[in-house]
Amino acid sequence: MNSRFRDTSEQDRPLERPTRRRPLLLAGGAVAVGLLVLLGGGRLRQMLSADSAVSAARLSIATVDVAPLTRDVAGEGRVVAAQSPTLFAPGAGTVTLAVKAGDPVKRGQVLACVDSPELTNRLAQERSNVDALRADLARAEVEARQQTAALQSAYENARIDQQTAANDLARQTQAFEAGATARMQVERAQDALAKARLALDQARDLRGLKTDSLKLDVQAKQSALSRQQLLVTDLERQVAELQVRSPVDGQVGQLFIADRTNVARDARLLSVIDLSALEVQMQVAESFARELQPGMPGEINGNGQRWAGQVSSVSPEVVNGEVAARLRFAGAQPEQLRQNQRLSVRVLLDKRDKVLGVARGSFVDESGGSFAYVVRDGVAQKVPVKLGARSLERVEVISGLVAGDRVVISGAENFKGAERVLIAD
Known part of the structure; x- marks a missing residue:
C-alpha cells in the first residue's frame, strides 16, 4: 500500500539566496543611458524628429560650389545642302x-x-497686236500732222484777213479825211476789221484746242502700244522659261x-542639290530651342576631326516636341563630307566663369526647381530654392543654398515629400 503513493521529495527544490548583482546591472544600464543622452542628445533628437529614414546607398549627394557654367546643346546631325531648290x-x-x-x-x-502650244500661240497673237497698234500710232501721228497743218493754214488766213481789213480801214480813213469818200465807207471798213479780228481769235483758239486733242490721241495710241509691248515682253519671258x-x-x-x-x-x-554649300541639321528639344539664335557658335565633330560651326537658321515649327536647327561651317567647308552623313553637333548657349551651382540631377525635374533636400548632421532637410540657368551637367542656384551645402541630387523620390529624413549609413 505504501509503495503505491509517492512522496513530495521530487517536487521540492531549494531556493537560491538573492544576490546584489542584479541591482548593479540595473544601475549600470541607467548610467549608460544617461551618458548616451548627455553625449548624443542632439543626434537622438534628430532621429526622433525625422519623419522617415532612407539608406545613403540609395541617394546621390553633391556639394554646392562656385565653378564655371557652360550651357550647351549636343546631339546628332546630318549633312544637308544649304541650297536645294x-x-x-x-x-x-x-x-x-x-x-x-x-x-x-x-x-x-x-x-x-x-512644250506649251497655248503659251506659244498666245505670244504670236500678242505680237500681231503690237504690229496693229504700231500702225494705229503711225496713222494717228500722220492725221495729227495733217490737221495741225490745216489749222495753221486757217490761222494764217485769218491773220491775213485781219491785216487786209486793217489796211482797208486806214485807206478809207485817209480818204474820208480828204473828203474823197463818205463816212459810211469808213464805218464799213471798221466792221470788217472787227470781224477779221474775231475770226483770227477763233482760229487761234481752235488751233490750240485741236492741237491738244491731237496730242492726247497720239499719247493714247502710244500708251496702248507700250502696254501691249510689255505684255509681249512678259510672254517672251514665260516662253524663255x-x-x-x-x-x-x-x-x-x-x-x-x-x-x-x-x-x-x-x-x-x-x-x-548645291554641294558647294553644305550645312548640318540637328533636332533640338523644344525647351532648348527657345534659346537658340542664329549666329551662336557651335562645334561639329566627325571623321576624327573637329570643325567650328555657327547656327545659320532655326525652324519656327515644332514637330514632335523638337525643332530643326542648321549649322554652317565657320571656316572652309570640308571636302570629304557627303549628303546625309551623320555628325556630332554641339551648340554653345552660354558660358560664365563663376556661378554658384550644383551638379544636375533628377531633383531639378522632380521638384520643378522649387525645393531641394540639404543634408546636415545625417538628416536631409527640405528647403525652398530658386534655380536659374541649367546645363547638361550643372544647374545655377539663385537662392536657398550656399556654397558648401550638401544636396541630394537624385533619389529624393524615396523621401515621398517628407520635411526631414534621416540618412542611414
Whole structure:
C-alpha cells in the first residue's frame, strides 16, 4: 500500500539566496543611458524628429560650389545642302527631260524643256497686236500732222484777213479825211476789221484746242502700244522659261516626273542639290530651342576631326516636341563630307566663369526647381530654392543654398515629400 503513493521529495527544490548583482546591472544600464543622452542628445533628437529614414546607398549627394557654367546643346546631325531648290513647270505642256538623277549640272544649264502650244500661240497673237497698234500710232501721228497743218493754214488766213481789213480801214480813213469818200465807207471798213479780228481769235483758239486733242490721241495710241509691248515682253519671258535651267552649280537630286509627261502649270519637275554649300541639321528639344539664335557658335565633330560651326537658321515649327536647327561651317567647308552623313553637333548657349551651382540631377525635374533636400548632421532637410540657368551637367542656384551645402541630387523620390529624413549609413 505504501509503495503505491509517492512522496513530495521530487517536487521540492531549494531556493537560491538573492544576490546584489542584479541591482548593479540595473544601475549600470541607467548610467549608460544617461551618458548616451548627455553625449548624443542632439543626434537622438534628430532621429526622433525625422519623419522617415532612407539608406545613403540609395541617394546621390553633391556639394554646392562656385565653378564655371557652360550651357550647351549636343546631339546628332546630318549633312544637308544649304541650297536645294525644287524646279517647277512654268506652264502647262509636255516636259522633255535633258538630265538624269545624279547628273552634275552647271548654273544656267538646261535641265528640261516644256512644250506649251497655248503659251506659244498666245505670244504670236500678242505680237500681231503690237504690229496693229504700231500702225494705229503711225496713222494717228500722220492725221495729227495733217490737221495741225490745216489749222495753221486757217490761222494764217485769218491773220491775213485781219491785216487786209486793217489796211482797208486806214485807206478809207485817209480818204474820208480828204473828203474823197463818205463816212459810211469808213464805218464799213471798221466792221470788217472787227470781224477779221474775231475770226483770227477763233482760229487761234481752235488751233490750240485741236492741237491738244491731237496730242492726247497720239499719247493714247502710244500708251496702248507700250502696254501691249510689255505684255509681249512678259510672254517672251514665260516662253524663255519653258527651258528650265539650273539655278546653281550642283547635282540633280530627284526627278518627280517621267520623261515626255504632260504636266500642269507649277507642277514639280526635279530638284537640284548645291554641294558647294553644305550645312548640318540637328533636332533640338523644344525647351532648348527657345534659346537658340542664329549666329551662336557651335562645334561639329566627325571623321576624327573637329570643325567650328555657327547656327545659320532655326525652324519656327515644332514637330514632335523638337525643332530643326542648321549649322554652317565657320571656316572652309570640308571636302570629304557627303549628303546625309551623320555628325556630332554641339551648340554653345552660354558660358560664365563663376556661378554658384550644383551638379544636375533628377531633383531639378522632380521638384520643378522649387525645393531641394540639404543634408546636415545625417538628416536631409527640405528647403525652398530658386534655380536659374541649367546645363547638361550643372544647374545655377539663385537662392536657398550656399556654397558648401550638401544636396541630394537624385533619389529624393524615396523621401515621398517628407520635411526631414534621416540618412542611414
